[in-house]
Amino acid sequence: MSKSLAVEQFELGVCYYPEQWPESLWADDYRRMRECGFSVVRMGEFAWNFFEPEEGRFTFDVFDRAIDLAHEHGLKVILGTPTATPPAWLTHKHPEVLNVTLEGVQHQHGLRRHYNYSSPVYRDYCAKITEVMARHYANHPGVAGWQIDNEINCETNVFYSVADHAAFRSWLRERYGTLEELNRAWGTVFWNQSYSDWEQVHLPRPTPADSPNPHQALDEKRFISDNAISFLRVQVEIVRKLAPNQPITTNGLFGHLDSHAMTDELLDFFSYDSYPNFASIWNDADRDDPLLDRKWSNNLAKVRSISPNFCVMEQQSGPGGWVNRMAQPSPKPGQMRLWTYQSVAHGADMLLYFRWRTASFGTEIYWHGINDYHNQPNRRVAEAQTIGRELGRIGKAVAGSRYAAEVAIVRDYDNEWDGELDAWHGPLTGESEYGWSKSLQLNHIPYDYLYMRENTGLDELARYQALIYPHPAIMSEETAELLKKYVAGGGKLIFGARTGYKDTRGHCRMMPFPGPVAELCGVTVEDFTLIPGGGAAPNIRWVDGGEERGAAAVKFNDILRPMNESVETLAVYDGDYYAGKPALTRASYGGGEAYYYGAAFTREV
Ligand code: GAL
Numbered sequence: 001m002s003k004s005l006a007v008e009q010f011e012l013g014v015c016y017y018p019e020q021w022p023e024s025l026w027a028d029d030y031r032r033m034r035e036c037g038f039s040v041v042r043m044g045e046f047a048w049n050f051f052e053p054e055e056g057r058f059t060f061d062v063f064d065r066a067i068d069l070a071h072e073h074g075l076k077v078i079l080g081t082p083t084a085t086p087p088a089w090l091t092h093k094h095p096e097v098l099n100v101t102l103e104g105v106q107h108q109h110g111l112r113r114h115y116n117y118s119s120p121v122y123r124d125y126c127a128k129i130t131e132v133m134a135r136h137y138a139n140h141p142g143v144a145g146w147q148i149d150n151e152i153n154c155e156t157n158v159f160y161s162v163a164d165h166a167a168f169r170s171w172l173r174e175r176y177g178t179l180e181e182l183n184r185a186w187g188t189v190f191w192n193q194s195y196s197d198w199e200q201v202h203l204p205r206p207t208p209a210d211s212p213n214p215h216q217a218l219d220e221k222r223f224i225s226d227n228a229i230s231f232l233r234v235q236v237e238i239v240r241k242l243a244p245n246q247p248i249t250t251n252g253l254f255g256h257l258d259s260h261a262m263t264d265e266l267l268d269f270f271s272y273d274s275y276p277n278f279a280s281i282w283n284d285a286d287r288d289d290p291l292l293d294r295k296w297s298n299n300l301a302k303v304r305s306i307s308p309n310f311c312v313m314e315q316q317s318g319p320g321g322w323v324n325r326m327a328q329p330s331p332k333p334g335q336m337r338l339w340t341y342q343s344v345a346h347g348a349d350m351l352l353y354f355r356w357r358t359a360s361f362g363t364e365i366y367w368h369g370i371n372d373y374h375n376q377p378n379r380r381v382a383e384a385q386t387i388g389r390e391l392g393r394i395g396k397a398v399a400g401s402r403y404a405a406e407v408a409i410v411r412d413y414d415n416e417w418d419g420e421l422d423a424w425h426g427p428l429t430g431e432s433e434y435g436w437s438k439s440l441q442l443n444h445i446p447y448d449y450l451y452m453r454e455n456t457g458l459d460e461l462a463r464y465q466a467l468i469y470p471h472p473a474i475m476s477e478e479t480a481e482l483l484k485k486y487v488a489g490g491g492k493l494i495f496g497a498r499t500g501y502k503d504t505r506g507h508c509r510m511m512p513f514p515g516p517v518a519e520l521c522g523v524t525v526e527d528f529t530l531i532p533g534g535g536a537a538p539n540i541r542w543v544d545g546g547e548e549r550g551a552a553a554v555k556f557n558d559i560l561r562p563m564n565e566s567v568e569t570l571a572v573y574d575g576d577y578y579a580g581k582p583a584l585t586r587a588s589y590g591g592g593e594a595y596y597y598g599a600a601f602t603r604e605v
Pocket of ligand 1: 150151273314364367
């Protein structure tokens with residue numbers, strides 16, 4: 001059962017940094033927040049120095065006053081633990097808490113998230129500040145909950161300090177038990193990489209051609225995720241113990257982190273930081289017919305697979321960008337409102353704008369808030385007021401409502417992480433998710449994301465009429481069995497190129513592909529070729545369409561061979577040395593059907 005936000009009434013709010021403004025502005029700020037219909041503010045997540053200005057001296061005066069005054073104005077406070085920004089006194093005294101790049105360069109004070117998750121010293125400092133804050137605010141009537149740290153794995157999601165190498169070693173010992181097992185899993189007999197002592201084992205380090213051992217690289221990502229969760233766990237356990245009535249969340253969504261496991265194991269619900277104008281500088285802006293704002297639906301679909309009712313802890317409310325990066329246009333009139341309802345439609349039951357007022361100093365002077373530097377009325381405040389009024393009227397009806405879909409795109413973390421390094425399957429997933437999500441959206445077919453995890457059960461799959469699992473290169477025998485049961489029970493399952501050719505260590509299987517689901521799909525891959533970037537892909541031709549040509553079979557071509565006559569060939573390749581060979585097949589299996597498409601999916605296919 002997923003962890004989900006449970007509120008009676010939709011909650012609207014804003015991120016606020018009382019420590020960045022003269023105290024004389026606070027009362028007016030809070031009063032105007034209420035005029036916008038806001039009921040919640042998040043604060044404190046970067047304010048360690050205000051709680052512990054020097055080691056062991058704890059002060060609460062600033063935040064006590066800020067929280068009391070918020071409470072007097074009828075605002076609930078979500079309080080951040082400030083561990084994303086260790087103070088200078090701490091990093092100066094204990095440089096070992098700092099993060100280090102792959103090349104061995106230590107990050108220094110001056111931005112944020114410059115620490116590592118493994119340093120026992122840093123974990124102790126984090127535990128202490130969390131304990132002191134949780135003890136102090138546990139029974140404060142104005143504190144409604146906690147955000148642990150801020151955006152775990154944002155800015156950087158790799159860690160190479162001495163403590164990280166040591167923690168990785170312990171993680172590996174736990175996972176593999178012996179060096180023999182580790183050597184087998186990493187295939188170290190190849191290029192004489194075998195280890196004879198645990199001290200020789202490290203996270204990836206610089207190598208010629210920047211190409212680490214791929215099995216080590218996959219374990220690195222698994223480790224980073226587990227290690228991030230274990231870092232958060234220290235704080236979560238303290239808050240749970242000392243403030244048992246205040247719910248706990250944290251804000252994502254970032255790479256190298258199993259946000260599903262994190263939420264299930266630690267949080268009451270997941271929170272998402274939503275900046276849809278990234279769509280204007282990333283994603284599909286440069287393609288024909290871009291989805292733009294609707295591209296964000298795809299992110300929100302991933303978010304609600306973690307918590308069906310979730311919080312948007314930060315929703316873009318102005319032009320965005322740091323001084324030197326991520327520069328984005330202003331939301332147009334009405335666009336903030338559009339994004340808000342888009343989040344609501346996906347299951348958000350709490351939403352806070354980022355941020356109340358644009359900072360007039362620091363790295364984020366261009367991440368605009370609702371209020372401008374001048375603090376005079378503007379169109380964004382007016383739009384927030386409109387939204388506040390509307391949600392005030394419908395907020396009870398909205399709370400708890402959930403998105404419903406009968407189709408899901410299936411993903412999993414192992415393939416996401418392995419595919420980051422592996423150019424022979426990684427790039428296919430992005431292409432296919434883009435193709436599918438665009439096609440489903442433009443055809444008005446609601447869809448979910450389903451994450452295949454160790455504990456995923458048949459009941460979760462059986463909720464869907466059709467599952468699309470584009471490129472599960474890594475597939476365990478257990479997953480294959482589960483998928484067979486789903487299809488046998490009447491489900492439709494669609495695979496793309498490269499399915500099932502690796503085991504969970506990332507070794508290629510010494511059997512015909514698609515390995516453990518060959519029987520389910522009724523095909524084997526008799527030959528295959530990668531279509532290099534810019535290389536011409538053959539088209540497909542629909543078998544029942546006479547000479548009608550289909551779309552290009554992009555990125556990779558698995559050339560299929562049906563195992564028996566009951567397997568239908570729906571399309572063949574229409575070019576290259578494999579013209580006429582099956583490209584898309586359908587097999588009946590029990591009460592359902594399995595489709596195999598030999599390429600990456602595009603909207604046109
Ligand atoms: C988030 C972060 C905020 C702020 C915002 C705009 O990543 O949590 O603190 O930095 O983006 O950049």
